[in-house]
Amino acid sequence: MRTLRSVRSARVGAVALTLALAASACGSDRDSDDAGQASGDGASTSAAASATTFGDLESPCGDGDASGATDQGVTDETITIGYGDDRGFASAPGLNEEMGDAVKAMIAWCNEQGGINGREVVGNQYDAAMTNAAAVMQKSCKQDFMLVGQGFAYDEAAEQFRVGCDLPTVAGFVIGPNSSMGPDKFESVPLPLDYYNAANLASGMEVHPEIEEGVTALGSTSPAIAQGVEKVKEVYGELGANVEECGVTLSQEGEANYVPFAEKLKDCGASALWITNSPSPIAFGLLEALQRVDADLTYVFESTWYNDVTRDWNAQSGAADGMVSGMVFQPFENADVVPAVQDYLDILEGAGADPGLLSMQAVSAFLLWADVAQDCGSDLTRECMVAGLSDVHEWSGGGLHAPSDPGANMPPECALVVELQGDAFEQVFPAEKGEFSCDEAYVVETDPAASGVTLNEDRISTAFLK
Template identity: 50%
Template sequence: METPNVKPKKTAKLVAALALSAALVSACASDRGGDAGVPSSGSGSGGSASASASDAKFGTLDSPCGKGDAKGSTDQGVSDTEIKIGYGDDRGFAQSPGLNKEMSDAVSAMIDWCNQQGGINGRKVVGTDYDAAMTNANTVMQEACGSQFMMVGNGFAMDQTAEQTRVACNLAAVPGFTVSPDAANGPMTYQGVPFPVDYANAAAWFQMGQMHPDLKNDFDLVGSTMPTIVTSLAKTRSMAEAAGFKLKDCGVTLNYQGEPSYVPFAEKYKQCGVKGLWTSRSPVPAEFNFFKAVQQVGIDPIIFGEATWYGNAAQQFNKDSGVLDNLNADMTFQMLENADKVPAVKKYQDLVSAKGGKTALLGMQSTSSFLLWATAAKECGSDLTRQCMVDELSKIHKWDAGGLHAVTDPGANIPAKCGLMVSLKGDKFTQAFPSTAGEFECNDKYLIKTDPGTWGTALGPDRISSKYMNPNVIKPKA
């Protein structure tokens, strides 16, 4: 999702759509979890605790961390004893303090977990925790370019401002999420949960079709004046159509900054005969007011949205109002409520909670990317170079981070072909589809190609953004 060029004063109401919606990645952020503060872990020190037998696994994944005899100052940030990686979020953004801090909390905890086992082949992982504070992503990247081996598990809402710098200094990356098209399909970039511009996981719409087959002609999309949402809705429409939906076109467009009254817009949906509404917005007060108006005019549609709706904000609003009792949100990650059924989720929660960190979906997303990075780094052994990392990462075509999420293809930058649906009743989320908690439903047809008109960037024959490409870019060796 490309971030609009806005002044800092106007970004307060745009935060969720900039970073947390990230257009259709089902793993996208939720505010679920604890709010306890966590101390900065810039050193990545593993402490004095010894590794237990359970540390040898992360869910179903054999731990990539452990003792070894890897040697050599093979690349920037790599020595006989250390590997320096950068990570971070936008927690210092003044209008939304703590934004995405669950990402740094997760990477910090994973660094400690890894170092307690002996690091990567015996090299200690040393992390530098960066705060891009929304508008300082390029400054962060400039600093990282001069010292870090790679960026790992990071997520910066305005990553488009830093992408040219990253590519120019050959700073390979395994980010927790990307936002801009050039970063999503950027060179030397691999993600645990890919979100390329040219492919999309349409599982949510196919699943909604199975849950409500009689409503395939009765859904409409909630329009918006925000450019990023306009682009997102174009992709959403193509996914819905691929799943057999014939969407209505009620002609409703909401001002992203809010409306004096949402009743006229709700009335228009009522006159249009809508029985289901998809929103690309996040659970913010303006959106709550809109759905209040929908209820006030006497319609009770199925509400359908992205994983951003799986969060405390929606729970708290619905606890007393009941307005969102028809809410459904699509997910590529396991629910936190499934920790008793999914060992990887419990492992994530235990590691982060032990450090007083915040647990949430974006934290799991960073965890997945850290594990992906560590898995490739282990394979490189003493030959730990960015070239080796790009080579090894490009070979990983089946990845679920030990069960944290549906299987993806990081090496080819292809999203999952699976999903699950959660629903809200009062302040409780439950898995609505498939019926067995902890299971995903998968199908090859859920992966669809998107319209090039929605990409926001030009891709080369290798599906990599050509905008900042240069002769020195590291590419996988054949």
């Protein structure tokens, strides 16, 4: 594998945090459950709940005769898991709430089929409200078998407690650098510190070869986002692109006038623009200014731009027409050729939950957890789960996303590209709808030391190990 000459950035804010913030903007306005509220029955998930498959995955849920109080949170009749989000964060109400809603829907879907080997799945739903992740983790440590499908923006503050109480997790997403490399931590689509999936960038270059001629990345006054920009520039360099230093940096507080920045981008000689920032009034202001000055730039943005906020804004302005984004998850528009996407949409619709990329991550995480839990049978222990999850080296959530390696904490080596026109996204690469472009060379090695993380020989963070 090719090696980056410089280090990978911290993930807080630059990737997953902005993903969470962006996705929350198109979430629902439904009232949330109280933190820690058990939700074992949940809403009906329609006829999809009786299905024996999810995409190309045989359903891990169903009747059975499993028995025994084998571990914390496991009895003859129930398995208690924790899940949740940051929906109560005062500065961004509803933050990540689609994740909690999705796991709740999957619990209902699973229980309507008979649970896991006959044991009902009971969920303790938590609201970390961004800054309360440590308190949530301490509560979960006392009552849950595992954490499943959760996404807490400040998970780094909670990691010492999770490791201290030996609480395994199959997370929806992980942000903190030590959390991302923590012991007994699994993700359906891993984003480790020491490897990076460059397929999204390489696939964008397949669609727009002019990116290789000269791509520039928008700077930010946010240190975390700025570090993410540096990472992307290094990866583009590894892929053979000419990276232009246009010197354009936007304040995370916004700008009074975006035209001077647009003029500078127009005149700097770049043919393409990469933006790490999530879709927001700041980014929209710049794009509208670029439209006014008639800048001829190809736009290639993070997958965070695939959401209803972008659709609604671009339907009015058209300022991002032609923008492409690399994705490892299947877009909703591919539901007609990807059964897993249709199953996902049916389950969430039946539960009254909103779809979204974060929601897909949570669903895939739940399915991964349930699939291994089924294999453990009556011997449902944390030890069995960790051993089983460690042996899963190809996972796609039934076809929801590109294959990944949860057991080895390795990212996918694939991506597909969607293009925005008006309010509609459409896959443009590969040409065959629903297919991914894959190459092991897309996975590039990075150095976790930039995030202050020390790994042992098993690629596990040593920060909180006993």
